[in-house]
Amino acid sequence: MTNFPATRGEGGKRMNTAAGEVGGRQAPGEWSAAESVVINRAVQNAPSVHNSRPWSLALRGRSAELRERPTLLVQHDPEGRDRRISCGAALANLVLAIRSLRWTAEVEFGSSSGLVTATVTATGRADPSEAERRRGAAVLDRWSCRRPFDGPGLPASTLDVLLEAIAAPGVTGRWVSGADEALGVARLLTYAGRVFRGNADYQRELSSWTTVTGDGLRREGLGERGLAAVGLTTGRTRLPDEHVLSARIQREAVLLVGSGADGPAEQIRVGSAVEQTWLEATARGLVVSVMTQPLHLAEVRSGLAAGLGFPGMPQVMMRFGRLAESVDER
Ligand SMILES: Cc1cc2nc3c(=O)[nH]c(=O)nc-3n(C[C@H](O)[C@H](O)[C@H](O)COP(=O)(O)O)c2cc1C
Numbered sequence: 001m002t003n004f005p006a007t008r009g010e011g012g013k014r015m016n017t018a019a020g021e022v023g024g025r026q027a028p029g030e031w032s033a034a035e036s037v038v039i040n041r042a043v044q045n046a047p048s049v050h051n052s053r054p055w056s057l058a059l060r061g062r063s064a065e066l067r068e069r070p071t072l073l074v075q076h077d078p079e080g081r082d083r084r085i086s087c088g089a090a091l092a093n094l095v096l097a098i099r100s101l102r103w104t105a106e107v108e109f110g111s112s113s114g115l116v117t118a119t120v121t122a123t124g125r126a127d128p129s130e131a132e133r134r135r136g137a138a139v140l141d142r143w144s145c146r147r148p149f150d151g152p153g154l155p156a157s158t159l160d161v162l163l164e165a166i167a168a169p170g171v172t173g174r175w176v177s178g179a180d181e182a183l184g185v186a187r188l189l190t191y192a193g194r195v196f197r198g199n200a201d202y203q204r205e206l207s208s209w210t211t212v213t214g215d216g217l218r219r220e221g222l223g224e225r226g227l228a229a230v231g232l233t234t235g236r237t238r239l240p241d242e243h244v245l246s247a248r249i250q251r252e253a254v255l256l257v258g259s260g261a262d263g264p265a266e267q268i269r270v271g272s273a274v275e276q277t278w279l280e281a282t283a284r285g286l287v288v289s290v291m292t293q294p295l296h297l298a299e300v301r302s303g304l305a306a307g308l309g310f311p312g313m314p315q316v317m318m319r320f321g322r323l324a325e326s327v328d329e330r
Pocket of ligand 1: 045046047048049050051081082083085086089142143144145146216217218231232289290291292293294
């Protein structure tokens, strides 16, 4: 299945995400207190750049309006791309929460002062599909696992399911496969790690978002080894040797996710697709982490696209695996 069925309505701004008939009118009544809790909790638990949750959510009648907030990460995300990808992930959770409550969910996009809004309206009753049920149930279990992963790679059937989950209009995924691709990717990621580790302004901003407890980017969750170390390089990261990293990439399932175009709408779609895939993996007992840090360097994005023959604009790299029982020191 795709994350959102085909766009409908004028100007390509409306999407129907529910199975069954929808009339385009809001169902009468308003969210109950219990429904509001489910919806708020799901959105709150969406992944976001530096855990910044760059959105606001307002519930009215039987609709929910998600608004991009102008949270500024001048060093990490000067163009707001990660902010909109985060909003897309929150939108996926919002839709899944409404579907899990057995309402249809019709999404309409807008923008105000250059910031994206997405209004999700319940227009009637409809049971969630199996995939919606499975993914919706995984929303509170999803987390960023930046530890090394265990064992042999994932079976081809699982890779196929995850690739299918990422597919959405304008969004593509591509597995990194084979020794040559792994080494090419490892070289680009270690290069990016060196650039970010040596950038004092960048590191100052990153550490201001890093907290021991509380709501920021949790320090103890940051990866110190392997791919995760080059996924969010801090001033203290020991960068892995590129051949060691390449071997690790071959043992993990690494997916490059990109979009055909690179506007706000595509970034929102990428975020929704990433979250749908993350939840699908979580429901299957896998662990995941994502990285955009290296992709903020134009030369890394173009190097990945050229090296992998990737047709779109690389936006996010995802890694999937099983949690290691014992931690490999490399
Ligand atoms: C758009 C986006 C970009 C992200 N970029 C990175 C990254 O470059 N490196 C990384 O380790 N985690 C990255 N993350 C993961 C977030 O840091 C993580 O979702 C957030 O801290 C909340 O933690 P949780 O996923 O465990 O709930 C990103 C998440 C999103 C949605």
